[in-house]
Amino acid sequence: MRLESLRLCGYRNLQEVQFTPHVGVNIVFGDNAQGKTNLIEAIWMLTGAKSFRPGRERDLIQKGAAQARVEGAFFAQDRHQTAAITLGDKRGVQLNGVEKKSASALAGSFCCVVFSPAHLSIVKDGPQLRRRFLDGAICQIRPQFITALYQYRQALAQKNALIKDLYKNAELYDLLAVFDEKLCQLGVRVYQMRRRYFAALSNWAGQIYSGLSGGRETLTLCYDSVFSGDEQALDAPQLQQLYSQRLQEAKKDDLRAGYSTVGVHRDDLRFLIGGLDCRLYGSQGQQRSVALALKLAEGYLLREFIGETPVMLLDDVMSELDPSRQNYILNHLEDAQVFITCCDRAPIEQLLTGRAFYMKSGHLEPCGSEED
Ligand SMILES: Nc1ncnc2c1ncn2[C@@H]1O[C@H](COP(=O)(O)OP(=O)(O)OP(=O)(O)O)[C@@H](O)[C@H]1O
Structure with missing residues (x-):
């Protein structure tokens, strides 16, 4: 599954964005508060789900604008498809040009897994x-x-x-x-x-965590329940x-x-790294790696169900991770289209195949460091 193009109009601080992502890894970098998460969120909206951030639907519309529009072209289920959502005045949802009652009608057509810093919780x-x-x-x-x-x-x-x-x-x-x-x-x-x-x-998360840590650490998941x-x-x-x-x-x-x-209703999960509970003893980087491993594992399990790899949206995933963990995210998530946001250009130097984009004040431009 992959996003082929995206057009945004009046979505949060993204006044007019049109871009064609790479089929592999896409890095979107820029200073704080420039619109990187907004872009990830807009892609997520095409899944038909509510935003992964708290707030009301009208918060998604640019201040002072009457409506916001998200249009995407994507390849899924072996064919080219389109989806569009208009929020605000003249609200509407279209899937492959056909009018739908609500955004939830898009569910299952375009699938993503999103990691955002809130998932550290x-x-x-x-x-x-x-x-x-x-x-x-x-x-x-x-x-x-x-x-x-x-x-x-x-x-x-x-x-x-x-x-x-x-x-x-x-x-x-x-x-x-x-x-x-x-x-x-x-x-x-x-x-x-x-x-x-x-x-x-736990099987997938363990494998991914091992890859992230370069085989140096072992993640074990425990399930605590009535039994x-x-x-x-x-x-x-x-x-x-x-x-x-x-x-x-x-x-x-x-x-x-x-x-x-x-x-x-009292069940819980524990994440052990080298036998120690990561919630209590893990470093910031280890905790972030576990949260990421869980979300990526969710993506690979979704792949087993839908028969293709969902698009991976990784917002602000690089902070607190050392270069070898960053390298795993950039170059080892096989078979997936990935969108990664970060504040600096350093990850671009490590990217083997993909494309980088620069976000500034809601404007997105390719940063000319493409390698295919
Ligand atoms: N409805 C809206 N209209 C106009 N601007 C908005 C709207 N909603 C959010 N913004 C602005 O969008 C800006 C960018 O937000 P975003 O969360 O995408 O930043 P970011 O580039 O991911 O930053 P960081 O690196 O700090 O996470 C914020 O300054 C916010 O005020």
Whole structure:
């Protein structure tokens, strides 16, 4: 999959941008606040998803302008295609010239994986962000996971509401068993789908991390859940039985806390480098490398599902990485079209095949250092 051309009009600070990227690596460099992330974000918008940055849709439209337009031509599913989005006045979405109701209709046509500095929080911050990353990645390739997760969350919310009601009405106590039974079934489904994805993710992330670190470091991913490592091989009925047992054991704690303290809603991932937890002991460069390895692994798993490599959008990925890690990103992400933003020209010197562009005050120009 590759982006063949992009045209932007009135998108954030990018008044008028037209460019033809390289099929391999594209470096977009420039000082801070010139529009590099805006460009990455505009490419991402063609996937039909919401921006990966917080904010409202109208923030994407250039201040003072009535509308923003993103037009892309891309090669996917063995054919040349086009997508266009107009935001603001006369909003509209077209895919291959056909009018669509909303941007979500573009989903699945043009696929990207994005790394932005905010993704460092997967490694650095709380378990919720790690679960969100894992669940989001699974949802892209297993639509049935969306239903299982939704049903689990609903049952959990009902059980939590019941636990609160029990303070006022102890007679409702027996109802807990009804919700627990539902949670066991749904919890095991969620667990098994996460676990399957996790196995493939850890394999890819480990390989990518090894490449990034030049084979000097080993990344191991751990999945912490209701079940111990030995128990993961059990079949669904056995897991449900164990799950039920764990919920039973947690009952007192649940009533004291006022919510359900055990279940797959508390699952977490750990990233070990040389046996040490990267969240607690990792350097800035190691944490960034782990976050990047996870996002690239997500991309390669998406490739197995859609049959072609998604476009990799890597925003501000080079900071804190030594030249050998930068070299891996620039020259070893095989079979992928990659967009990399950075503030200085140094990575261009290392680029073997690709093209560099200079971004200044929302204007993009090729920087004349092309090598093919
Ligand atoms: N709707 C908008 N209209 C006009 N300008 C905007 C709009 N939204 C954002 N900007 C401006 O775009 C500028 C560039 O932002 P961007 O995040 O792309 O910078 P960057 O080149 O990636 O910088 P850094 O290297 O610091 O990450 C910012 O100065 C911001 O004020």
